[in-house]
Amino acid sequence: MNFELLFQLLLNGLIVGTLYGVVAMCFVLIYKSTQIVNFAQGEFLLIGAWVCYAFLVEMQMPFWLGFLFTLLFMMAFGVVLQMVVLRPMIGEPIISVIMVTIGLSIFFQAATKWIFGATTATYPQVFETRSVNLLGMQIETAYIMSFVISLFIMAGFYWFFKYSKLGLAMRATAFDQQVAQSLGISVKTVFAMSWAISALVSGVAGIVIGMVNGVSSALSVIGIKVFPAVILGGLDSIVGAIVGGVIIGLLENTAEFVDGQYLHWGNLFSIAPFYVLIIILCIKPYGLFGTKDIERI
Amino acid sequence: MAGFSLRPCGDFRTTYRQDTRIFDTTYIRNAAILGIFAVAMIPFVLDGYYVNLFIQISYFAIAALGLNILVGFTGQISLGHAAFFGFGAFASAWINNTTGIPVLLSIPLAGLMTAAVGMLFGLPAARIKGLYLAIATLAAQFILEDFFARAEWFTGGSYGAAANPINVFGYEIYDDFSFFYVALFFLVVMYLLGTNLMRTRDGRAFVAVRDHYLSAEIMGINLTKYRLMSFAISSFYAGVGGAMYGHYLGFVSAEGFTILLSIQFLGMIIIGGLGSVKGTLMGTVFMVLLPEVMESGVSALSIFEWASSTAVIDGLAYIKEMAIGLAIILFLIFEPDGLAHRWQQIRAYWKLYPFSY
Numbered sequence: 001m002n003f004e005l006l007f008q009l010l011l012n013g014l015i016v017g018t019l020y021g022v023v024a025m026c027f028v029l030i031y032k033s034t035q036i037v038n039f040a041q042g043e044f045l046l047i048g049a050w051v052c053y054a055f056l057v058e059m060q061m062p063f064w065l066g067f068l069f070t071l072l073f074m075m076a077f078g079v080v081l082q083m084v085v086l087r088p089m090i091g092e093p094i095i096s097v098i099m100v101t102i103g104l105s106i107f108f109q110a111a112t113k114w115i116f117g118a119t120t121a122t123y124p125q126v127f128e129t130r131s132v133n134l135l136g137m138q139i140e141t142a143y144i145m146s147f148v149i150s151l152f153i154m155a156g157f158y159w160f161f162k163y164s165k166l167g168l169a170m171r172a173t174a175f176d177q178q179v180a181q182s183l184g185i186s187v188k189t190v191f192a193m194s195w196a197i198s199a200l201v202s203g204v205a206g207i208v209i210g211m212v213n214g215v216s217s218a219l220s221v222i223g224i225k226v227f228p229a230v231i232l233g234g235l236d237s238i239v240g241a242i243v244g245g246v247i248i249g250l251l252e253n254t255a256e257f258v259d260g261q262y263l264h265w266g267n268l269f270s271i272a273p274f275y276v277l278i279i280i281l282c283i284k285p286y287g288l289f290g291t292k293d294i295e296r297i
Numbered sequence: 298m299a300g301f302s303l304r305p306c307g308d309f310r311t312t313y314r315q316d317t318r319i320f321d322t323t324y325i326r327n328a329a330i331l332g333i334f335a336v337a338m339i340p341f342v343l344d345g346y347y348v349n350l351f352i353q354i355s356y357f358a359i360a361a362l363g364l365n366i367l368v369g370f371t372g373q374i375s376l377g378h379a380a381f382f383g384f385g386a387f388a389s390a391w392i393n394n395t396t397g398i399p400v401l402l403s404i405p406l407a408g409l410m411t412a413a414v415g416m417l418f419g420l421p422a423a424r425i426k427g428l429y430l431a432i433a434t435l436a437a438q439f440i441l442e443d444f445f446a447r448a449e450w451f452t453g454g455s456y457g458a459a460a461n462p463i464n465v466f467g468y469e470i471y472d473d474f475s476f477f478y479v480a481l482f483f484l485v486v487m488y489l490l491g492t493n494l495m496r497t498r499d500g501r502a503f504v505a506v507r508d509h510y511l512s513a514e515i516m517g518i519n520l521t522k523y524r525l526m527s528f529a530i531s532s533f534y535a536g537v538g539g540a541m542y543g544h545y546l547g548f549v550s551a552e553g554f555t556i557l558l559s560i561q562f563l564g565m566i567i568i569g570g571l572g573s574v575k576g577t578l579m580g581t582v583f584m585v586l587l588p589e590v591m592e593s594g595v596s597a598l599s600i601f602e603w604a605s606s607t608a609v610i611d612g613l614a615y616i617k618e619m620a621i622g623l624a625i626i627l628f629l630i631f632e633p634d635g636l637a638h639r640w641q642q643i644r645a646y647w648k649l650y651p652f653s654y
Binding site for chain 2: 085
């Protein structure tokens with residue numbers, strides 16, 4: 001048993017898992033407040049990363065300015081997307097809603113490939129040192145930064161839903177749209193804002209991952225990895241999304257370890273989450289923290 | 298229903314038998330038979346390019362009809378149809394290569410094998426529905442794709458599998474011209490089977506499960522049985538379509554059956570019309586022709602400078618993909634009932650012209 005490798009992989013899993021958790025949180029935010037399953041979540045990451053790349057490299061902006069502009073862009077993007085594409089879908093059957101977001105996903109994936117090319121691009125160097133020594137292991141600075149940013153985003157979400165007025169309005173809307181509306185909450189604004197926040201945070205996650213791995217269309221795979229995470233945690237639970245994300249991240253890297261050391265199958269690590277997904281759906285479809293649907297006649 | 302008002306004056310139905318006929322009126326039936334004959338003339342009139350397009354349409358249309366039975370008629374969502382399509386292709390090649398069973402027989406056998414696999418992945422459908430089912434089938438897509446790449450005894454791994462050409466009574470079918478008639482035969486048979494299925498008790502049970510599953514259960518319909526059955530039938534169609542695809546190309550590679558193809562299948566039935574057999578065919582024609590039309594459109598526009606720039610020429614593959622996504626979105630927003638509904642409206646308009654009220 002190679003403990004050092006296992007430990008290194010588990011650490012990687014934890015860091016990647018928190019990123020999955022962040023993206024899963026965005027997914028759950030949209031699902032909870034607007035009842036829409038967003039299959040285009042991965043493309044939000046992709047767009048955020050590419051737009052930031054365009055600001056930084058093609059327009060030669062300093063990092064903080066480009067980052068800020070990207071945030072603004074993603075927010076506007078989320079609002080426009082909700083207003084133009086998703087608003088007509090309210091009240092449509094679930095297959096239509098799923099297909100619209102899948103259509104968006106194909107569209108944006110092809111569009112980014114067309115505009116920015118299919119090759120991997122790298123951001124200009126942000127940090128001076130590439131890696132630091134922690135407990136006898138080499139860890140890339142970008143990894144630590146991504147971990148810190150993830151924790152920061154999670155804390156931000158906590159504050160937002162616990163104390164801010166908009167966050168409370170969102171929770172009320174998620175609980176019952178009619179009651180929320182009768183209390184003077186604009187459900188339209190809440191819908192638009194939840195898409196905006198989700199796009200914004202996903203964009204940040206995209207930039208962070210882009211800094212570590214480079215920007216390419218592979219980023220949108222994260223949008224698929226989110227499904228095992230949210231199903232494991234429960235579709236409508238933000239805490240569940242984080243826990244699910246971390247578990248899936250750890251699981252992936254454990255599978256990588258088992259595969260590399262003993263089985264030598266090749267790509268177990270990318271497929272293992274889906275086996276877990278099927279098993280969970282068979283034994284506990286509502287996940288660890290999700291609310292169980294009770295139907296009355 | 299629009300179809301109701303379209304019946305000729307004086308055509309009354311007095312039995313249920315008359316009411317559930319495949320074709321609404323004799324005129325439609327004759328038109329359909331004439332249409333099949335007209336299509337059968339295509340290889341004599343048009344060149345190989347159109348014959349090839351028709352063959353593509355036929356195997357995709359068979360698989361898409363299976364998906365429509367599952368999604369449009371039973372109300373279950375599947376995002377893994379391409380994987381079943383691919384499984385059928387590999388299964389038929391494998392049966393033919395290992396046992397020597399003639400291809401014409403191995404195609405339906407591959408369909409049955411795919412149906413078994415479909416039931417396996419449909420098992421979660423007994424407990425879950427809607428969105429959860431969509432995600433479970435998404436997982437099935439990735440698991441099967443991984444299986445194709447790994448199971449060398451079955452698929453030939455990354456090298457792919459060779460599929461023999463179809464052999465009808467000692468006459469080998471290796472060119473488009475003769476394959477065209479095999480494809481037409483399968484298309485007509487599978488579509489007649491599909492239409493007939495919807496007239497039986499099982500077909501009505503599917504629709505009942507879709508419309509209100511609680512009421513259906515109260516009326517004595519076994520939900521688990523019919524959901525599984527729907528998965529099996531849908532996979533059977535996918536398997537037959539896939540097997541035809543494999544034997545047409547003569548070679549099956551593991552890369553062709555990605556999630557994008559699954560989405561294209563869903564796009565076909567959404568554009569055509571969920572829960573419409575006729576619409577499935579229309580949607581498939583639309584989806585197959587869309588990239589072709591775009592390609593010829595771009596070459597027609599190349600007299601303008603912007604259309605012959607490298608950005609457009611090199612990006613044509615991406616533009617086609619974007620068009621698929623855009624078509625799905627636009628249809629869902631502006632015509633959620635699909636082309637079949639639009640066709641009804643056009644017919645009603647001309648039937649009642651010029652007094653459309």
